[in-house]
Amino acid sequence: MVEKELLAVLRLQAMSLVGDVTAKKLIAHCGSAQAVFETAPQTLEKIMGIGSRTLTHLKDPKFEEAARVEWEVLQKMNWGYTYFKDPEYPEWLRHAVDGPILLFHKGNINWQGQRIISIVGTRDMTAHGRRFCEELVAELAPLDPIIVSGLAYGVDITAHKAALTHGLQTIACMAHGLNQTYPRAHAKYAKQICEHGGLVTDFWSDTEPDREHFLQRNRIIAGLSEATIVIESGAKGGSLVTADIAHSYDRDVFAVPGRPGDSQSLGCNSLIKAQKARILTTAADLVYHLGWEIEKPAPVQTQLFVTLPPEEQKVCDYLKKNGKTHIDAIALDLGVPVFKLSPLLLNLEMQGLVRPLPGKMYEKL
Incomplete structure (x- = not known):
């Protein structure tokens, strides 16, 4: 992407009143991000959802300056970035209506033509949940899937570590800029992940890991993947948000059932009861429902x-x-x-x- 177009994309991304859905509308109507800022306001007003406040944002020079500053950071840090119209943009994420217009990443990710699944769950996982997660990844390893999660305590880091153990690519979706790691205790794993996958985010370099950012990044965890798996979850939690988002994207959702009344199984049982998730008891369930063909000799x-x-x-x-x-x-x-x-x-x-x-x-x- 040429510098002027990248600066225009960053400028759109900086605007709080212009989310990813609206930005995609503007780019589709005008032909490019740069053209958005060269199009007459009266023309933009005809686009559904574009009001006077949004037009004011488009004219505000502070967003242009902010884009320039972030562009300089990207050049200095040598982070990768992928535009939603680029061929290398993750295919499953491309079909998420609110997928980011620009995705930042670092590491060695190769997600072209790959089987990709997300594994999420509670931070306070049980020994049974840990064992199930490790065994699930081990069972799937011969099929070489990419394992996506959020680098959090509990299920997330267990899934990442299991993927690394079996030589699989793994991707951690961050709720902040790429210049830090949260939680700090997982910085050593982030380094390993970059060697066998990578870190991705749509947040700028100066973004802190605030609570609402975790909810926002969950759409990337769900959007990157063909299916989302919930290992364990309480009655409430971020993993249920991720499952709901995946369900809204019309993706497969799987949940590991537990005994009624078990606090860490309430969320999974609820997903199954509401028919938002299929029951997952073994890797064979996943392989069968996703239609992953297992090659056999002719x-x-x-x-x-x-x-x-x-x-x-x-x-x-x-x-x-x-x-x-x-x-x-x-x-x-x-x-x-x-x-x-x-x-x-x-x-x-x-x-x-x-x-x-x-x-x-x-x-x-």
Whole structure:
């Protein structure tokens, strides 16, 4: 993007009365951000939602100066930025009506043609929630999804760390400028995330992590992703806001059910009850509902005898002998923890040797 156009985009982004939806209207009508400021006010007045106060903002020179200052920061810090009309702008976010007109980022993000899911939840997660989150990411790892979250305590950081453990890209959506990390305790993880993904925000460099900013950034967590997963949540919380936003975008929402009355399951159970979320009990639920195709060998390439690693062969032999079996029973009989067994089963499924059934059951093909 040329400097003049970028300055015009920043100028629009600086205006409190011109949100992303209105900015997109103006740009679509005028042809570019720069043209917005070159178009006669009487022409702009004809655009629905553009009133006299907005026109006054468009003429105010303080926003032009603010844009210049932020542009200089971008050049100095060498942060990346993506305009909503650019080909490299995240595809799922492009379809969010209130997605940011300009997204700032740093790190090594490659989100083109990738499977992307968001994992959110309470900051006060239980040991069960932590284990479920770690096992879910482990089960999905062979499908190489990008894991999106918000770098907060609890579910967020657990999801990021699990992604890093399994060599997956992970993206942290920030509620402030890229020149700081909140919470500070997660700065060391932010550095690792930038090496295997990155940090994104639509907030300017001098923006502090105020409460309302977290609610605003939740639309990016929901918008970046094909589906949003809520691991645990109380009756209220930011993760429920993210789930509502994802639902409004007509995206898939999944929630992990819990026992009635458990404080950290109230939000998830409520989402399921209101039919805003599907029940998630295993990675197979997600793969099935999202229609993520698992590649299998073509018939002409099918081998009569497949050489498998010892651990996978052990699982195959077990299912051949015992027929349909629950994953917990397989883990118990073979002495393999579920979090290690799940990737083995998914690898076998991808090779067309086993298939998942409802209720966490598996059988040999």
